[in-house]
Amino acid sequence: MANKQFDIKSYPGFKGITLLCLVILYAPLVVVTVYSFNASQSLTNWEGVSLRWYSDVFTGPESGKFKTAAKNSFIIAIIAATTATTIATLAATGMVRGGKFRFRTVSFGLISLPLMVPEIVLAVATLIFFNSIGFERGLLTILLAHIAFCIPFAYLPISARMQGIEDSYEQAALDLYATKRQAFTKILLPLMMPGIISGFLLAFIVSLDDFIITNFVKGAGVETLPTAIFGSVKQGIKPNIMAISTMLLSVSIVMVTISYFVSKSDNTK
């Protein structure tokens, strides 16, 4: 038990600061979520509960645009997350199981650097890159950009998981007449699975939510959900934006929650 005197809860202002942080962080989300159920046209006047704006998203004047954008977003997120996870799994295997090799530290830096680089820089760089090689902008450029920046997000949980797996398991497999490939597919891969799933979900969410890079590399007329929402907001905020944001938020929450429980779960039990 922590000594009461040093218990952080007893520090002056602890409750106030905690509350303030929570309010700043979550009040806007709560407001958006609550007002997405507002029956009124107005953004600020509450006129009772209604699912009106949700049905507007699916049937209203902007529904076609949103449907296409949502479809694009999900297709890109699924392909980008899958590809990035595969690459990240191979990278983690090499980094964690490859023993000591030259440039190992450099390699790790290169893999995780995109997390540190300001996204706007990455976006501009990606755009210039596509332009300079004459790659026509469209869904494919978005997809390629997403695969690239999703790799570090997928890599982190996978390599963390892998570091927790002792190499004696693979040695035991080899000792019991398994080939290296069998040791990987039958022993290492199943043990890594929670990390892989968690990495996939994280990459999926990051891809689904991305705005800055997508906005730079998407071609004219090609929209993902975040860029479509942004485009819509530029013409004035309507309550249907709140509804669509709330739905996106729920998808994120579900994904992150699954990711959390999967990474906590231990298939060794």
Place this chain on the structure above:
Amino acid sequence: MLGEAQLSDKENIAIDVRDAVKRYGDFTALKTISLSIMDNEFFTLLGPSGCGKTTLLRMIAGFEAVTEGAIYLYGDEIENLPPNKRPVNTVFQNYALFPHMTILDNVAFGLEMRGKSKSEARKKSGEMLELVQLSQFSARKPSQLSGGQQQRVALARALAPQPKVLLLDEPLSALDLKLRKAMQLELKHLQRETGITFIFVTHDQEEALTMSDRIAVMSAGELQQLGAPTDIYERPHNMFVADFIGETNLLEVSVDGIDNGRATCHLGGGHELTCNAVDGVGVGSKVHMSIRPERLYMSAEPVETEGLHGRVKDNIFVGTDITTIVHLDEGPDFVVRTSNSDRGNKRIFEPGAEMFVNMELGAARLLVD
């Protein structure tokens, strides 16, 4: 064996290590080791941590390459075979049971990898689990078993593919004392039952003495002595072996004369002792002598002429024995152990009492270096 008049080395020697050296960069983990492990033998590599015993085991398993020299398995050189091509299985120190598989699947793994059908592998694995008395746990995961049970699963898994040699890397070190004792007997029993050559690595000298047919004592990458447990215990070759195996009195002596296979030595304080001469220890050499405490006994009057006169410093009761610390007149301290079961025949003196310490001829052992 099996009524055959003569067996060639190929059939007789399970593992032949010839001048094997292991270097990691500048560090030499094994310095030119040669030893032959016989077929159907319970062989132990014994030594403190860092002595190279696990390295040697991993070289036999195929996880470490041999820097120089060669290792032969029933006459065939195995250096170029990867671990999965060697008919040798390992029981790992931490067991390394596959955590995502059931106990039965763990045991069946080696058989399946060797190309046995799933049903055949499972049937055979079921029998192995019966042998280690864990049949009722076959559907469980390793984490649901106790340490001792996991240990037995690891054994069953390594034995199931019927390896020619079983390697055991300190498999009992994680178990508590009682369980360890029980497992020692079980291991020995399993070895007899299966007829497979066991190579056992441990730093626990008592464990080695209990289970082994022969022991190789290693230190600092070198083989110190190779022999049966009684050889190693009663006739240690050098200081390291005498000190590492069991408790002993190590005394500095000088050899005054050797006559008819007997050496006359004197230790500090003018005390004289006669013991068997040893190759490599000549007249005039100053060496160490090892005398096991339980080979000594005390008396009020000298028995024959050999008694060393001294005074009792302390008696320590340690359950089965009484340990007496004796200070010889102007000489070194001695530890004398008297078994409680011997107290009818042997005398215990109170602290401060004067007495003589006596021993039989073979009790004292001269050590090389």
